[in-house]
Amino acid sequence: MDISNSIRLAKRNILVNTDPGTLVFLLMMPTLYLVFMGYMFGSLIGGIAVGSSKIAYMNFLSPGIVSFQTLTAGAVAGGMLWSDRRYGMFEQILSCPYSRAEYLLGIMFTTIALAIFGAIIMIIISSLLIGGITFGLAGLGIIMLNLIVGSIFWGAFLLALAAISKSNQMYNSIQVIILFFASFASTVFYPISGSTPAALRYTVALNPLTYIADTVRDGYISLFNGSLIVDELILLFATIVMFMIALLSYRTIKIGVK
Amino acid sequence: MDSDRVVDVEDLRFTYGSGRYALDGISFGISKGEVFGFLGRNGAGKTTTIKVLTTLARPASGKATVLGHDVRHGGKALRSKIGVVLQEESFDFTTVEKSLDIYGVMWRIQKKERERKIEELLSFFELEDARKKRMWDLSGGQKRRVQVAREFMHDMELLFLDEPTVGLDTITRRKILDMVNEKTKDGLTVFFTTHNLEEADYICDRIAIIDSGRILANDTVSALKRSYSGYKTVEASFSHDGADVDGMLASIPNIRIERPVNSGEPFKLIGPEAEETVKLIIEKSTKNGIRLEWLNIHPVTLEEVFLKAVGAAES
Numbered sequence: 049m050d051i052s053n054s055i056r057l058a059k060r061n062i063l064v065n066t067d068p069g070t071l072v073f074l075l076m077m078p079t080l081y082l083v084f085m086g087y088m089f090g091s092l093i094g095g096i097a098v099g100s101s102k103i104a105y106m107n108f109l110s111p112g113i114v115s116f117q118t119l120t121a122g123a124v125a126g127g128m129l130w131s132d133r134r135y136g137m138f139e140q141i142l143s144c145p146y147s148r149a150e151y152l153l154g155i156m157f158t159t160i161a162l163a164i165f166g167a168i169i170m171i172i173i174s175s176l177l178i179g180g181i182t183f184g185l186a187g188l189g190i191i192m193l194n195l196i197v198g199s200i201f202w203g204a205f206l207l208a209l210a211a212i213s214k215s216n217q218m219y220n221s222i223q224v225i226i227l228f229f230a231s232f233a234s235t236v237f238y239p240i241s242g243s244t245p246a247a248l249r250y251t252v253a254l255n256p257l258t259y260i261a262d263t264v265r266d267g268y269i270s271l272f273n274g275s276l277i278v279d280e281l282i283l284l285f286a287t288i289v290m291f292m293i294a295l296l297s298y299r300t301i302k303i304g305v306k
Numbered sequence: 307m308d309s310d311r312v313v314d315v316e317d318l319r320f321t322y323g324s325g326r327y328a329l330d331g332i333s334f335g336i337s338k339g340e341v342f343g344f345l346g347r348n349g350a351g352k353t354t355t356i357k358v359l360t361t362l363a364r365p366a367s368g369k370a371t372v373l374g375h376d377v378r379h380g381g382k383a384l385r386s387k388i389g390v391v392l393q394e395e396s397f398d399f400t401t402v403e404k405s406l407d408i409y410g411v412m413w414r415i416q417k418k419e420r421e422r423k424i425e426e427l428l429s430f431f432e433l434e435d436a437r438k439k440r441m442w443d444l445s446g447g448q449k450r451r452v453q454v455a456r457e458f459m460h461d462m463e464l465l466f467l468d469e470p471t472v473g474l475d476t477i478t479r480r481k482i483l484d485m486v487n488e489k490t491k492d493g494l495t496v497f498f499t500t501h502n503l504e505e506a507d508y509i510c511d512r513i514a515i516i517d518s519g520r521i522l523a524n525d526t527v528s529a530l531k532r533s534y535s536g537y538k539t540v541e542a543s544f545s546h547d548g549a550d551v552d553g554m555l556a557s558i559p560n561i562r563i564e565r566p567v568n569s570g571e572p573f574k575l576i577g578p579e580a581e582e583t584v585k586l587i588i589e590k591s592t593k594n595g596i597r598l599e600w601l602n603i604h605p606v607t608l609e610e611v612f613l614k615a616v617g618a619a620e621s
Contacts (some may be wrong), residue, residue, distance in 0.1 A: 060408050064398045136396025143360050144412055145386035 049149050057146060057154025058161065061128055065158070074120050074166050078113045079173055085109060085237060086177060096239055099271045110174035110181065111191075111265040112236035117166035118195060118260055119230055122202025123223055125159040126210040130219050133210070133301065152207070152298055159203035163195050183268055190267030190276070194283070198260035201287040204294035211297040234258040235265075256290075259283040310337045312464055312495045313359065318368035320351075320358055320519075328354045330519035331368065336497060336512075339490055343510030343527075344499040345612055351519040352499040353393050356466050359497070360390050373463055389457040393468040393499075395449060397441040402433055402452055405441060406459055413460035420459070427455040430485065432478070446473045454482055464495045471505060483509045503608040513608070515615045522615045531606040538580035541572040542587055543600040554594050558586045572600060 090105040098108065132138040141151060175181045183191070206223060213219035231237070233248070234257040240249055252258050259279045266276045313336035320329040329351050336342040346352045357363040359370060361377050361384055370377045375384035398405050403424060410420035428434045431451045436444060441452065454470050467486070471479040483505055486496055500506050506513060507527060514524040523530055540561075544551050551573075555563055561577035575583055580603045591598045 056412060056414070060412055063404070063408050063411075064400055067399065131399065135399070136392065136394045137398060139362060139392060139394070140390070140396040141412070143362055143385060143388075143390040143392065145382040146412075147382060 049147060049153070051153070053146055053150040054153035054157055057141070057151060058157035061154060061158040062161065065124060065128060070124060074117075074124060074162060075169055078116055078120065078166065078170055081116070081237070082109060082113045082170065082173060082177065089238075098239075098265060098269060099273070101269070103269065104178075106174070106178050107268075108239070108265070109237065110170070110178065111268040112234075112261045113174070114167045114170045114191070115194065115198060115257065115261040115264040116231055116236050117163045117170060118198030119202050119227060119257060121159045121163035121166060121199050122204075122206045123227060124162055125155050125199075125203040126206025126219070126223060128155055128158065129207055129298075130210040130213060130216065134216060138301070148298070152295070155207060156200060156203050159199045160196050163199035164192070167191075167195050181268070184270050186272065187267040187270045190272075191264050194260050194263040194267065194280075197283055197287050198256070198264075201256050201260075201283070201290050204287070204290040208290070208294040208297040211294070211301050230255055230257050235261045256283060256286045259286070312336050312338050312340075312373055313342075313497065314369075314371045315355075315359075316369040318355075318358065318370050319366045320354055320363060321366050327366070327519050329358065329365070332516065332519070332521045334514050334521060334524050336495060338495055339493055340511045341486065341490055341496040341498055341509050343506040343513040344497065344516060345501075345503065345506055345513055345608075346499075346516040347616070348501075350516045352516060353468055354519075355516070356390070356392075356468050356497065356499065360388060360466055361385060387463045389460065389462040389465040391454050391457050391465075391467045391470050393472075396453060397449060399441065401438050401440055402444070402448075403428070403437040405452060406456055409456045410459045415460060423459050427458055430481070431455045447475065447478065450474055451478060451482075458485075458489075462494065464497065465489070466497045468499050469501065470498075471500065471502065479505065503612055507608040515612060517616050517619055520619075522619050523611075527608065530611045531608070538576075538606060539604040540575040540577075540580050540583045540587070541600070541602045541604050542575065542598065543570075543572040544591065545597040545599050549594060549596045551596060554590050554596060555587075557590065558583060572602075574604075 086106045086109050089109075093105045095102040095104055096108045129138070132141065138151075142148065171181060206226075209222055209226075210219055213222070233251045234255045235252060236257060240252050244252075259282050263276060263279050263283065266272065266279075313334075315335065316333050317331045318329055318333070319327050319331055321327050332351070332355065334342075344352050344355065354363065358365050358377060359372050361381055364378065372380065372384050373387045377384065398408060400408065406424045406427060407420055410423065415423070428437055431454070433448065433451060433455065436448055441449060444452065450470070450473050454467075457465065465486070471482055474482070486494075486498075487509060490496060498506070498510060510527060512524070512526050513530060515522045523533075525533065552565075555561075555573060555575065558575065560579065561575045561583055564574035564576070566573060575587075577583055584601060584603065587601065588598065590596075
């Protein structure tokens with residue numbers, strides 16, 4: 049496998065997919081969440097306990113929205129595979145000197161690039177709303193690591209969905225439900241407390257976005273403890289499993305067969 | 307294997323898993339610089355053959371090498387030397403110009419060279435006015451032109467064209483065929499599938515006729531015409547006023563005469579020496595005072611060859 053081929057395909061993906069529609073999807077929705085939820089809930093909630101400290105709601109929401117970028121970037125990735133399949137470019141690219149693995153890696157690189165780009169924009173907007181955000185080098189490292197792992201998870205998840213979807217409508221409908229479910233059944237927007245109904249607590253605990261949001265939040269406030277390591281391990285395990293599932297689904301895409 | 311051989315296929319089989327072979331033991335070869343036509347009905351196996359030869363589909367058995375690479379293992383090395391215009395629509399959601407540029411990027415063409423090629427191709431395929439249009443705003447014919455043009459963004463040794471002229475007007479179709487012809491002078495080999503037998507006749511050096519996954523005929527265009535139709539047809543109309551046209555035509559040796567069924571239709575004289583028949587018709591009609599109104603040598607068409615080959619296989 050030639051990594052430079054995957055980078056070339058990632059460049060192609062970005063050139064093809066960075067139309068205004070994609071950018072609105074990638075940036076507008078999280079920005080609206082940040083502004084509306086940040087100000088609306090921020091005025092109602094005094095502060096949220098994270099670790100031993102208590103932080104303002106906007107400071108809680110900002111890392112949540114940054115981690116949310118992994119989900120939106122993953123959705124764009126799945127859309128890329130679907131669109132390439134639907135409009136013949138998947139087969140056309142594979143008739144060029146590119147392997148299936150390079151194509152897959154190209155989409156993963158694109159997802160990571162879009163997630164990091166989206167995260168940077170969200171950090172800038174948050175910083176303007178909060179009045180400055182600072183984090184240490186280790187914190188930045190944790191944020192970057194989890195953005196990368198998180199985008200691989202969601203990229204793989206939505207890629208698998210795109211690989212098995214029989215129609216555009218099917219892919220889009222399921223993707224919207226997943227986006228809605230995964231973002232609200234997580235700790236992106238609010239913390240989980242003892243008073244949260246048990247069913248919801250378990251759902252949130254099973255959602256990888258919870259771990260991405262929690263670890264990014266830990267990176268924001270430089271909270272490095274045992275819980276961070278456990279979260280990282282769970283996230284890594286989930287990502288490896290999801291990547292394997294995506295790989296299997298992706299291999300079932302038959303080309304040249306009508 | 308012949309050193310000049312670009313494609314070598316031997317007893318190739320492919321199945322979609324239904325138990326029936328979509329390719330049922332086909333064998334053929336293509337030499338360098340040749341335009342090889344693959345003719346067949348819908349579902350005959352033309353596209354499947356292209357997909358196997360371009361490594362997009364894996365054969366069940368048999369042997370196929372393209373530019374020295376086995377299709378089973380050649381993969382990227384094989385595909386780096388070929389161009390493929392697939393039958394199905396394929397496009398990126400971007401403008402015509404950007405679409406060509408991105409394809410050039412994928413083929414590692416340098417920026418300056420890409421810019422030069424884009425201008426050349428937009429002009430040749432008459433897409434200059436559409437350069438800023440998005441692909442989904444184009445007509446079917448324009449999309450097809452972009453798809454063919456895109457493949458010329460990069461150099462290649464062998465070009466697969468799967469029904470490239472479907473939906474194109476006559477002038478554009480002829481331009482594409484002429485461009486392909488021009489490229490073969492520089493050594494490009496072309497594998498060309500089509501339903502349009504006229505264009506196959508125009509462009510192909512050699513033709514294989516495929517039906518139900520089997521090759522029924524494979525030869526040069528002229529040899530196929532000779533072997534399947536045998537004789538040319540001379541068509542002639544006379545203004546006779548009671549003159550003995552039948553008697554005059556009966557005196558011409560080695561021909562079979564088909565008399566006109568309706569008034570206004572010509573006599574059809576079928577035989578091995580059309581030119582000699584024409585000469586005798588002129589001589590004899592002049593001698594017998596029969597006015598020759600119209601005379602034509604009807605060439606054997608590829609359509610006749612195709613219908614006979616498929617008909618023979620069916621019967």
